[in-house]
Amino acid sequence: LLYTIKFEEVVIMANSMVLEKISTRQLLILFAGNFLVLILLFIAGAKGPKPTNAMTRITKICNDKYHQFQNSSKPVDDSSCPEVIKSLEEDNPRLNGNNLVFYLVLPTDKYPELEMSPWFQWMITILQLKPKQDYRYQQRNKNPVLTLKGVVFGRHGANDFWRPVHTSDPDTFLTRRVTCTTDLQYNLIDCDDVALFELGSVHYSHYLINIQLPDGRGQHYNKDIPPLQGIDITEIHQNGGFTKVWVAQKTLICPVLLVATILFSRQVGKCANSSPLLITKIIQGLGVVNVIYNLPLEYLSLVADVPGLRVWYDCCTGLFYAATAVLWLLFVGEHRMDLDERNKFSNYWKEITSILVCCCVMFLFDVIERGLQIADPFHSIWATVTGENTAVSFCTRKIHIYLSI
Numbered sequence: 001l002l003y004t005i006k007f008e009e010v011v012i013m014a015n016s017m018v019l020e021k022i023s024t025r026q027l028l029i030l031f032a033g034n035f036l037v038l039i040l041l042f043i044a045g046a047k048g049p050k051p052t053n054a055m056t057r058i059t060k061i062c063n064d065k066y067h068q069f070q071n072s073s074k075p076v077d078d079s080s081c082p083e084v085i086k087s088l089e090e091d092n093p094r095l096n097g098n099n100l101v102f103y104l105v106l107p108t109d110k111y112p113e114l115e116m117s118p119w120f121q122w123m124i125t126i127l128q129l130k131p132k133q134d135y136r137y138q139q140r141n142k143n144p145v146l147t148l149k150g151v152v153f154g155r156h157g158a159n160d161f162w163r164p165v166h167t168s169d170p171d172t173f174l175t176r177r178v179t180c181t182t183d184l185q186y187n188l189i190d191c192d193d194v195a196l197f198e199l200g201s202v203h204y205s206h207y208l209i210n211i212q213l214p215d216g217r218g219q220h221y222n223k224d225i226p227p228l229q230g231i232d233i234t235e236i237h238q239n240g241g242f243t244k245v246w247v248a249q250k251t252l253i254c255p256v257l258l259v260a261t262i263l264f265s266r267q268v269g270k271c272a273n274s275s276p277l278l279i280t281k282i283i284q285g286l287g288v289v290n291v292i293y294n295l296p297l298e299y300l301s302l303v304a305d306v307p308g309l310r311v312w313y314d315c316c317t318g319l320f321y322a323a324t325a326v327l328w329l330l331f332v333g334e335h336r337m338d339l340d341e342r343n344k345f346s347n348y349w350k351e352i353t354s355i356l357v358c359c360c361v362m363f364l365f366d367v368i369e370r371g372l373q374i375a376d377p378f379h380s381i382w383a384t385v386t387g388e389n390t391a392v393s394f395c396t397r398k399i400h401i402y403l404s405i
Helices: 002-016 024-047 240-270 278-293 309-336 345-373 385-404
Strands: 052-058 060-063 100-106 123-131 145-155 163-167 174-177 180-183 188-191 194-199 206-212 228-238
Touching: 024 240, 052 100, 100 228, 123 188, 123 206, 145 194, 174 194, 194 345, 228 240, 240 278, 278 309, 309 345, 345 385
Parallel strands: none
Antiparallel strands: 052 228, 060 100, 100 206, 123 194, 123 228, 145 163, 145 174, 145 206, 180 188
C-alpha cells in the first residue's frame, strides 16, 4: 500500500512539477552554471567602483540686503550677491537671520568644468551646523527646532542660467529637530547633522543651494539654536562608475531571465492532464518579478528627469522578497503535508496574509517618505516627533509580523 501511494505521488509530481522531471546531471549542470555566474558577478562587484561618494563643502554667506531671496525664482550666488561675508565669528549688529543667505554650488564653483552626472542616480544632502564657541550661550533646550527655508536651482553647463528646481514652502518653512550638546568645561557646543533634501535623480550638471535661517516675522524662530559661525553641507550620491557596472549587469541578466521565464512557462504548459502545482505557480511569479526588477530603467534617467525610480525599485525589491518568502513557505509546507492536503492556498492563508500585511506596511512607509519626496525633496518623515513615532511604529510592526510568521 505504501509503495502504491508513493508511486502515485511521483506520477502526480512528474506531471505537474517541471523541476521533478530534470535529471540529476542536468540539475548539477544548472547549479554549477548559476554558481559560476554568481562568482563572476561577485568579483565584478568587488573589483568595481565603490557604491557611493560623499563630499563636504563650506557654504558661502551672503548679506542679502535687498531681500533677493524672498523671490524664490532669483538665485543667490557669487554674481548676484550684494555682499559676501567671510565669517560670522564676530558679532555684527547690522546682520540678522532674515538678511543672511547661505549658498553653495555643487559640485564646485571653483572648477566649472566639473559637473554632476545623471549616472549619479540620486543625491542626498546633510546639513552640518557650526556653532560659535560663545561663553554667553546658555543651552535651554537639548533638542531645539531648526527653522529654515531652502531653494534648489539647477543648470545644464556652466554657461547656462539657474532655474528653480525645488522650493520649500515659503509660508510654513522647514523644521528640523537638532540635538546639541554643550561642554561647559571647554566651552564647546556641538550639534548633530540633520537631513536637508533628497533628489531621486540628478538631471542637471550643476546645482545651487540657497538656505535662510529666519529669526523674525513676529515669531521666535531658531531661538534655541546656538549662534552660528557657518554651515557645512555634505552631499552624497551614487558613484557613476558603480551605476555603469550595475546597469551593465542588468542589461545582460534581464534578457536571460526573460528567456528562462518564458521557457519555464512553456514547459509548464506542456505538462498534460493535471494543473500546475502551487510551487510551480509561485516560481513563475518569482520569475516575472525578477524580470521586472532587473529591467535597466536607469537608461531613462540619462535622457529625462525621472525622480520616481527609487520608489519603483523599492516596490520591486519588496515584491521580490514577498515572492521569495511565499516560495519557501510553500516549498516547506508542501513537502510536510499529506498528498490529499497539498496544492491548496487555503492551507497557508495565515502566513500569506502576514506577508501581505507586512509588505503593505512597508509600502505605506515608502510612499510617506520617498513617495512624497518626488514632489517635495525637502520632506522628511523624521523631521517631527509625530513623523518619527509613525516611522518607528511602521518598522516595529514589520518586525513583529515577520517574527509571527
